[in-house]
Amino acid sequence: MIECPSCGRKHRPGTLFCSECGVYLPTGGPLRTEPLPEEELPISRANPWASEPIGAAGEPALIPLRIKVVSTSREIQLPTTSEVHIGRTDAAHGIFPDIDLSPDGGLDGGVSRHHCKIHQRGSAYMVEDVGSANGTFLNGQRLTPYLPHVIKDKDKLQLGRVALEIIIHAQE
Amino acid sequence: MSVPIDAEKDYYSVLGISPSATEEEIKHAYRGLARRYHPDSRTEKAPTTIFHGIQQAYAILSDKEQRRAYDRQRAEAGFGQDSALSWTIQLSQTQLSSQHEEQVVYLLIEIQPAAALGSQRLPLNLCLVIDRSTSMQGRRLEHVKQAAHQIIDELHDEDSLAVVTFSDQAEVVLPSSIRVNPIHAKSKVSSIIASGGTEILQGLQAGLQEIEKRHGQPVVNHVILLTDGQTYGDEPDCLAEARHAGARHIGISAMGIGEDWNDTLLDEIAQQSGGVSAYIASPGQVRSILQKRVRGLESVFAQGLTLELRQVEGVKVESVYRATPHLERIQLTNGQIPLGSLQADTVTKIAVELTVQQKAPGDHRLLQLELTGDIVAWKHQRERLRQNVGCTFVAGEPPPQPVPAAVLSILSKVTIFRMQERAWHSLDSGDLKTATRQLERVATRLFDLGEVQLARAAMLEAGRLSQGGAPTAKGRKELKYGTRSLTIASGRETYD
Incomplete structure (x- = not known):
């Protein structure tokens, strides 16, 4: 019997895809983002309509946004492009996100190659899950894919299991 | 001798x-x-x-x-000559270990016309069976009429067309004839008025009767059924008609408009008769979907195609899926798979899952395949292909062999289609939690394939379920008919 590396279901030898979760059994994990066990991820979902109004009047010009990876304390300055993609580099398939979380345990942490993106709208920063396998969590709440949410200073962002902190204030 | x-x-x-x-x-x-x-x-x-x-x-x-x-x-006896049909048969593995008590082997069969034969357009023997129940009123019926007008405009002289409508009973609006006068035919179609219920059987029977008028000639016999509602009580009879039609090489394409029709019945009617079924989400799509169907009929190359799987002892056929024109599970009856007609411009793909019992080292046969079909261009001469499928059992572990890409590509899609089937099954048996999880997994796999729109539909349905809501009929049909078309969708490759 062979065991599915993702959901643990047993299959007869020769089986190519797990009937339960669709994982390609012969390679199982590498490169591919596999669903994490549900109990390891927060359950509650963010209400997409609860976000604060976008671009409150009178805001000063945008302050640069930085992201801190909690586990490795790595700080990443967001590039100044209008849209910043966060994910995992996969050279073989030509996937090069603006921010690559591979060095921060992205694969084991369930970060998808295309995981989420951060963009500016008015004077606010928004985060949007782009259909990641294991979800993007904002302060412990799962975001509905493709619905942008406003992010603020000190917000906790979690991609799969990898925790990030948002820093929006001028650097000394 | x-x-x-x-x-x-x-x-x-x-x-x-x-x-x-x-x-x-x-x-x-x-x-x-x-x-x-x-x-x-x-x-x-x-x-x-x-x-x-x-x-x-x-x-x-x-x-x-x-x-x-x-x-x-x-x-x-039908062997040995150059056949008009050709096929390729690929196994997921050609070497198996004789250590396993039981193992799984996949088979991909791809059928197409032999290259040597040019395509030839056969006259069509077509009948449109149109639902004119009250619910069709307005845009739906208008678009169906426009689609019918277009079909009439594109008919060739030797084609025959009949138009039948049904509500509580059937009515022949345009009796079957060749050299259809377009002005007359279009005015007849325009005069259709919506009212009454939906009795599919009535319409189907009247439509098949029109087809029979020209049956036996070298033509492509086909009924196109358009409906937007449920029929009540006559489902078994509809299926019996479909089976009978299939045996007489009359295909029925069943097309459902909107969300309220019975997809199980329409799929079954199409499968039994060797036609196709389609989900028409909005009336605006009627025209293009119908036109595509008729164009497909014009390139019919072989009819009454049947694939027979003869198993040997210790080998069991677990499941058979047809991958084109769309994914569907096929029930084996006496080892036979009715495949309907073969179009010159498409490859028919069949995926078979086998379980193989332990065998001693050496070459063993797994299956014997036989394909038969009437070749249209050869005055319906019956053609036959036969092939044994075998593999080698080795004592230890066989050397690693890459699985053919064509086999993988089809199986990955069959897997998603099955996952989606299982999710609806869980839902129907009241297991909301499992259904939600399964739908989320379907979404994950669809994202992997780059099918973002479908994946989002799956996420939305999962979201509704997780919040205790019921799935929508629209979402369900969208997912079912979307995932079953994965095998023909242009594969925009993106990676998760």
Whole structure:
């Protein structure tokens, strides 16, 4: 019997895809983002309509946004492009996100190659899950894919299991 | 000397050689087999009948006179000549370990016309069966009428067309005829008014009667059924009609408009008759979907295509999926798979899942495949292809072999389609939690494939379920008909 590396279901030898979760059994994990066990991820979902109004009047010009990876304390300055993609580099398939979380345990942490993106709208920063396998969590709440949410200073962002902190204030 | 010919005892396949084998090749093959299967052989404990078979085959084929006579008989039985059909058969593995008690092997069969044959357009014998129940009123019926007008405009002189409407009963609006007068036909179609219920059986029977008027001629017989509602109580009779039609090479394409029709019934009608079913989400799509269907009929190359799977002991067919024109599960009846008609411009793909019991090291046959179909361009001459599918069992672990990409590509999509089927099954049996999880997994796989829109539909349905809501009929149909079209969708490759 062979065991599915993702959901643990047993299959007869020769089986190519797990009937339960669709994982390609012969390679199982590498490169591919596999669903994490549900109990390891927060359950509650963010209400997409609860976000604060976008671009409150009178805001000063945008302050640069930085992201801190909690586990490795790595700080990443967001590039100044209008849209910043966060994910995992996969050279073989030509996937090069603006921010690559591979060095921060992205694969084991369930970060998808295309995981989420951060963009500016008015004077606010928004985060949007782009259909990641294991979800993007904002302060412990799962975001509905493709619905942008406003992010603020000190917000906790979690991609799969990898925790990030948002820093929006001028650097000394 | 007269020898009964069947594929089991075909002397060429007994010796494992091609019908064009040279004398040298025949001798060589015989020596190898004789050494292995000789009753005194130490390597193989096989019944002596196998050895006798080999001896007999060699006796005939090594003698020039007898071989020629045998070739003649073989050709008469439908073997050996250049076929109008061609196929390729690929296994997920050709070497298996004989250590496993039971293992899984996949088979991909791709069927297409032999390259040598040009395509030829056959006259169509077409009947439109249009639902005119009250719910069709307005945009739906208007778009159906426009689509019918377009079909009329594109008919060739030798094509015949009939138009039947049904509500509580059927009515022949335009009796079947060739050289359709477009002005007359279009005005007849325009006069259709919506009112009443939906009795599919009535419409189907009237439509099939129109088709029968020209049945037996070298034409492509086809009924296109358009409906937007449920029929009540006559489902078994509809299926019986579909089966009967299929046996007479009359295909029925069943098209559902909107969300309220019975997808199980329409899919089944199409499958039983060798037609296709389609989900028309909005009335605006009627025209293009119908036009595509009629164009497909114009390129029909073979009709009444049937694939037969003959299993050997210790091999079981677990499931059969047809991958084109769309994904569907096929129920085997007596090992036979009705495939309907074959279009010159498409490849018919069938994926078979086998479980194979433990076997001793050596070559073993897994299946015998036989494909039959009437070749339209050859005045409906029946064509036949046969092939044995086997693999080699080895004592230890076989060397790693890459699974053919074509097999993987189809199976990955069949897997998603099945996952989606299972999710609806869980939902129907009241297990909301499992259904939600399964739908989320479907979404994950769809994202992997780059099918973002479908994946989002799956996420939305999962979201509704997780919040205790019911799935929508629209979402359900969208997912079902979306995932089953994965095999034909242009594969925009993105990676998760």
